[in-house]
Amino acid sequence: MSLVTCPSCDESEDLSGERGDDGTIVVVCGACGASWERDVRLRCRVCGSENLEYAPRPLWERGRGEQRTPAGRFDAYDCIDCGQADATAKRSADPGSPSR
Numbered sequence: 001m002s003l004v005t006c007p008s009c010d011e012s013e014d015l016s017g018e019r020g021d022d023g024t025i026v027v028v029c030g031a032c033g034a035s036w037e038r039d040v041r042l043r044c045r046v047c048g049s050e051n052l053e054y055a056p057r058p059l060w061e062r063g064r065g066e067q068r069t070p071a072g073r074f075d076a077y078d079c080i081d082c083g084q085a086d087a088t089a090k091r092s093a094d095p096g097s098p099s100r
Contacts, residue, residue, distance in 0.1 A: 008034040044079035052077040055085075 005012045006029040014030035023041040028034075043050055057076045063069040078085050 004038065006032060006034055007036060008032050042077060044077075044082060044084060046084045047079060047082040049079055049081040051080045053080055 004015060004027065006015065006027075009029065009032040011029050011031040015027055016030065017025040017027040017038070019025050020037075023039065025038045025040055027036055027038050041050055042052055044052060055076050055078045056073045058070050059072045059074055060068040061071040
């Protein structure tokens, strides 16, 4: 399933976009010509704040016996406003209303 689909015709392949300076992307559907803004700024899942602090967490895999071996890291964010540790950030899913 595609992360972005046209809210007018459900097209997911023939889409193009341009990033703005304010953290949005203007997406244009090549199938029906609709355009909309897509907000891609990270927000806290708990309170919706954009005031996040990058706090990467280690990925561990089982080693031999009781040992754990570092296998990499994953991107995590802590919310400064609500104090939620590991408030895994989300991007806004609201595509807005299409305009022609």
